[in-house]
Structures are given as C-alpha cells and as structure tokens.
Amino acid sequence: MADDHKKFSDAEFKQHFEQAGLAPELFNHEAHLRLAYIHIKEYGVEKAIENICRQIAAFDQKFGDGTKFNVTITHAAVRAVHHFMQKRKPKSFADLIENCPRLKTNFKDLIFSHYSWNIFQDELARKEYLAPDLIAWS
Numbered sequence: 001m002a003d004d005h006k007k008f009s010d011a012e013f014k015q016h017f018e019q020a021g022l023a024p025e026l027f028n029h030e031a032h033l034r035l036a037y038i039h040i041k042e043y044g045v046e047k048a049i050e051n052i053c054r055q056i057a058a059f060d061q062k063f064g065d066g067t068k069f070n071v072t073i074t075h076a077a078v079r080a081v082h083h084f085m086q087k088r089k090p091k092s093f094a095d096l097i098e099n100c101p102r103l104k105t106n107f108k109d110l111i112f113s114h115y116s117w118n119i120f121q122d123e124l125a126r127k128e129y130l131a132p133d134l135i136a137w138s
Contacts, residue, residue: 005031010038010093018055024063032056033103036081037093045082049075072125076111079137086138 005013005026016022017035035055039048053074060069081096084103090096097104111119114132119125 005034010034014038014042017059020059020062022059024059027059029107030097030104032077033081033097034093036078037085037090037096040078040082040085045078048082049078052078067126070120070126071128072119072122072130073111075129076114076119076132076137077107080107080110083138 005022005028008016013022013031013034017027022031035052036048039051042048043051053069053071056074057069060066080103084090084096084100088096088099090099102110108120114135114137115130116133119130122130124130
C-alpha cells in the first residue's frame with residue numbers, strides 16, 4: 001500500500017496531490033521525494049520549493065492537525081533531490097532512487113550532514129526555513 005503512489009503517472013500524481021485528492025497513507029517519504037522530482041523538472045528548484053511548501057501545508061491542514069508540515073525539511077528535501085538530479089541526470093524518478101538510494105534509505109543522515117541540530121524536532125524549523133550551518137545546499 002505504501003508504494004501505491006507509483007500506480008499514478010507523474011502528471012496524475014502531481015494533480016492528485018495539488019488537489020488534495022491523494023490518500024494520506026500514500027504520501028510517504030518516497031512520495032515526498034517524487035513530488036520534489038516532478039516539480040523540479042517542471043518548474044526549477046525555487047518554484048518547486050514554493051509549490052511544494054504550499055501544497056504540503058494545505059495537505060497537512062486537510063488530513064492532519066496542521067502541525068506535521070516542516071518548512072525546513074521540505075526545503076532540504078527539495079534541495080537534496082535537486083543535488084542528486086544534477087549529479088546523476090536521471091531519466092525518471094525510479095532511476096533517481098535506484099542510483100541515489102541514500103535519498104530514500106538514509107535521508108536523516110543526509111540532512112544531519114548539513115545541520116548540526118535536529119531540524120525534525122525544531123519548532124522554528126517547522127515554521128520558517130533555516131539554512132544549514134554545516135554544509136550549504138548546492
């Protein structure tokens with residue numbers, strides 16, 4: 001069930017998420033990365049961040065209690081996906097994950113190589129973007 005987002009084409013997945021029509025159980029970590037990949041390809045990294053932040057905040061309001069969305073993590077996820085897209089030039093999202101498994105399996109360690117504190121638990125990081133203090137995003 002967790003990988004059911006894969007049954008949608010990129011365009012369908014993007015549209016379902018934009019319209020808050022994606023079932024919450026389908027929006028896992030991998031789906032979050034896929035959304036970043038789709039938006040980066042279509043809009044570039046800065047517009048992708050803007051779009052995804054707005055959409056995830058709305059998704060959290062509709063399906064959650066409005067406290068799950070974290071601005072800094074969303075920025076970091078999009079920038080990490082962008083970094084690996086530039087490095088590997090994937091033909092698809094599946095190609096990206098296959099060639100850059102760290103995005104999926106070791107994401108927290110990847111984030112902690114950029115931040116010296118836990119942005120996953122930081123209240124300010126939830127509300128506004130906090131730049132990394134160890135290694136800037138490329």
